[in-house]
Amino acid sequence: MTDSRTTRPVLDAVRVSKHYGSNEVLKDVSLQVAAGEVVCIIGPSGAGKSTFLRCINRLEVPDAGEVWVDGEAMGFEERDGKLYELSERRLSKQRASTGMVFQHFNLFPHLTVLGNVMEGPVRVQKRPAATVRAEARAVLERVGLGDKIDSYPSQLSGGQRQRVAIARAVAMKPLFLLFDEPTSALDPELVGEVLTVMAGLAADGMTMLVVTHEMGFAREVADRVVFMADGGIVEQGTVDEVLLHPREARTQRFLERVLA
Amino acid sequence: MTTPSVRELMPQVRLRHWGRWVIAVVILVILGALAYGASQGDISWRDIPYYIISPIILTGLVNTIILAVAAQVVAVVLGVIIALMRISENPVAKWFAAAYTWLFRGLPVLLQILLWYNLALIFPRLQLGIPFTDVVFIDLSTNAVMTTFVAAFLGLMLNESAYMAEIVRAGLNSVDRGQIEAAQSIGETPLQRMWRIVLPQAMRVIIPPTGNDFINMLKGTAMASVIGYVELIRAANNIASFNLQVMETLIAAAFWYMVIVSVASVGQSYLERSFDRSDRARGGSGGSRRARRRLARDLMTPPLVRSQS
Numbered sequence: 001m002t003d004s005r006t007t008r009p010v011l012d013a014v015r016v017s018k019h020y021g022s023n024e025v026l027k028d029v030s031l032q033v034a035a036g037e038v039v040c041i042i043g044p045s046g047a048g049k050s051t052f053l054r055c056i057n058r059l060e061v062p063d064a065g066e067v068w069v070d071g072e073a074m075g076f077e078e079r080d081g082k083l084y085e086l087s088e089r090r091l092s093k094q095r096a097s098t099g100m101v102f103q104h105f106n107l108f109p110h111l112t113v114l115g116n117v118m119e120g121p122v123r124v125q126k127r128p129a130a131t132v133r134a135e136a137r138a139v140l141e142r143v144g145l146g147d148k149i150d151s152y153p154s155q156l157s158g159g160q161r162q163r164v165a166i167a168r169a170v171a172m173k174p175l176f177l178l179f180d181e182p183t184s185a186l187d188p189e190l191v192g193e194v195l196t197v198m199a200g201l202a203a204d205g206m207t208m209l210v211v212t213h214e215m216g217f218a219r220e221v222a223d224r225v226v227f228m229a230d231g232g233i234v235e236q237g238t239v240d241e242v243l244l245h246p247r248e249a250r251t252q253r254f255l256e257r258v259l260a
Numbered sequence: 261m262t263t264p265s266v267r268e269l270m271p272q273v274r275l276r277h278w279g280r281w282v283i284a285v286v287i288l289v290i291l292g293a294l295a296y297g298a299s300q301g302d303i304s305w306r307d308i309p310y311y312i313i314s315p316i317i318l319t320g321l322v323n324t325i326i327l328a329v330a331a332q333v334v335a336v337v338l339g340v341i342i343a344l345m346r347i348s349e350n351p352v353a354k355w356f357a358a359a360y361t362w363l364f365r366g367l368p369v370l371l372q373i374l375l376w377y378n379l380a381l382i383f384p385r386l387q388l389g390i391p392f393t394d395v396v397f398i399d400l401s402t403n404a405v406m407t408t409f410v411a412a413f414l415g416l417m418l419n420e421s422a423y424m425a426e427i428v429r430a431g432l433n434s435v436d437r438g439q440i441e442a443a444q445s446i447g448e449t450p451l452q453r454m455w456r457i458v459l460p461q462a463m464r465v466i467i468p469p470t471g472n473d474f475i476n477m478l479k480g481t482a483m484a485s486v487i488g489y490v491e492l493i494r495a496a497n498n499i500a501s502f503n504l505q506v507m508e509t510l511i512a513a514a515f516w517y518m519v520i521v522s523v524a525s526v527g528q529s530y531l532e533r534s535f536d537r538s539d540r541a542r543g544g545s546g547g548s549r550r551a552r553r554r555l556a557r558d559l560m561t562p563p564l565v566r567s568q569s
Binding site: 057059088089092093094095096097098099100102104106107108109110119120123124125165168169172 | 436438439441442443444445446447448449450452456457460461
């Protein structure tokens with residue numbers, strides 16, 4: 001894992017900008033993530049953390065900047081030194097190599113747990129249903145839901161739903177996983193089970209970019225912590241550098257407030 | 261309070277609800293009076309079963325069903341297209357869909373049927389060609405094309421398609437935005453998202469009003485009698501014009517309306533059930549009962565939205 005970090009970044013966001021009307025949500029944000037790395041993005045609400053995450057898999061179309069995933073610019077085709085925007089259809093193909101876990105789970109309510117996990121591999125990757133089913137069972141087993149495969153999302157607790165959502169993303173065998181505040185919508189007693197699953201993924205070498213308010217998780221699991229405020233990255237570094245010995249006053253103030 | 265009460269239980273006299281008895285008796289008396297009155301009418305009840313199975317009435321029944329089903333099916337397809345235009349990003353398509361709905365929903369169906377039927381008055385011939393040239397691919401007499409069926413079909417179908425567009429739009433809008441994002445995040449194409457994720461969920465909202473509309477459509481075909489299309493009412497009138505048994509033939513028609521409307525209602529509740537998966541069932545009942553109920557439902561449910569399991 002250590003030597004993989006020296007290789008080309010699996011995710012390279014270059015000067016990404018986004019505004020809604022006159023409100024500048026992201027200003028020239030650049031971030032690289034190496035394979036196997038776990039990066040936690042922290043910061044006050046309204047800092048643009050979620051928008052940045054959604055710009056990476058182009059759920060949100062950036063106004064400027066490029067997002068390179070495994071040597072391809074998301075949403076574009078490189079030809080003669082220019083980037084030509086892709087159709088939604090071809091963009092979908094690119095997205096299949098990324099995974100995302102949402103704050104509100106967004107499970108498909110009309111499909112069973114197994115159906116949710118199998119949807120992408122079968123419909124998008126067109127892999128045979130039999131092998132996908134076996135894999136999906138294994139993934140669900142790993143998130144501790146092997147006995148729930150025939151349940152519908154409405155029959156599960158919030159923590160169980162989020163674990164299914166993680167399994168759904170993992171089943172696509174993505175290059176990296178984006179987590180958009182995965183525990184913010186959960187009752188406090190259910191946060192732990194989801195964080196445990198995420199820590200397990202991190203230990204297995206999954207590349208992860210996690211927007212979170214869980215400082216404990218960031219401290220335990222993150223290889224790197226990024227502090228964002230007002231649409232930009234204020235500082236980044238190891239857990240020790242950012243969480244324990246922040247240089248910027250903005251970071252210090254934020255940490256004082258959340259850790260108080 | 262530790263010592264148990266030594267008081268004997270007394271007999272309890274329940275409230276009698278006299279008001280309910282009074283109302284029930286009044287209703288029964290009124291019904292009895294109506295039945296007696298009806299039996300005194302100058303109507304030959306014994307002829308009605310004969311009319312119900314007479315070939316003329318049965319032809320009218322078949323024509324009614326054909327017109328209603330054809331108009332409804334095409335209206336659903338057209339309605340989906342108009343709804344997709346309405347929610348698209350294209351301002352011209354949006355505007356067109358809004359204008360379409362406004363026009364065809366606003367005009368009375370009977371007026372639309374009459375307008376189509378009389379089209380030959382302003383366009384004696386229907387031609388398809390290239391404007392400002394002599395090239396003509398199709399050239400037909402309007403009266404030959406605009407039969408009573410076609411005129412009634414167009415009037416009913418166009419009006420219904422405008423309503424369907426609104427129903428479908430409401431259904432699509434009812435699906436949470438997060439569902440589309442989740443489908444995007446696993447790489448589904450726009451078509452897959454619509455077909456696999458959005459439509460199955462929108463169906464729950466779309467089907468009940470569509471069923472109501474179809475029932476209205478079955479009855480709305482009666483308007484086609486005005487231009488001479490031989491549906492149930494026209495068939496009844498055709499018989500009555502020979503033997504003056506107006507009421508008997510109309511009651512025979514009424515019988516068939518009740519039959520097809522009842523069948524349509526059953527079909528509607530069946531469809532609704534098949535799209536109402538256990539994603540609505542929340543807590544409450546015990547696990548095994550829920551599982552059994554789901555099994556029963558699965559056995560009854562056609563595999564319209566069945567998952568991969």
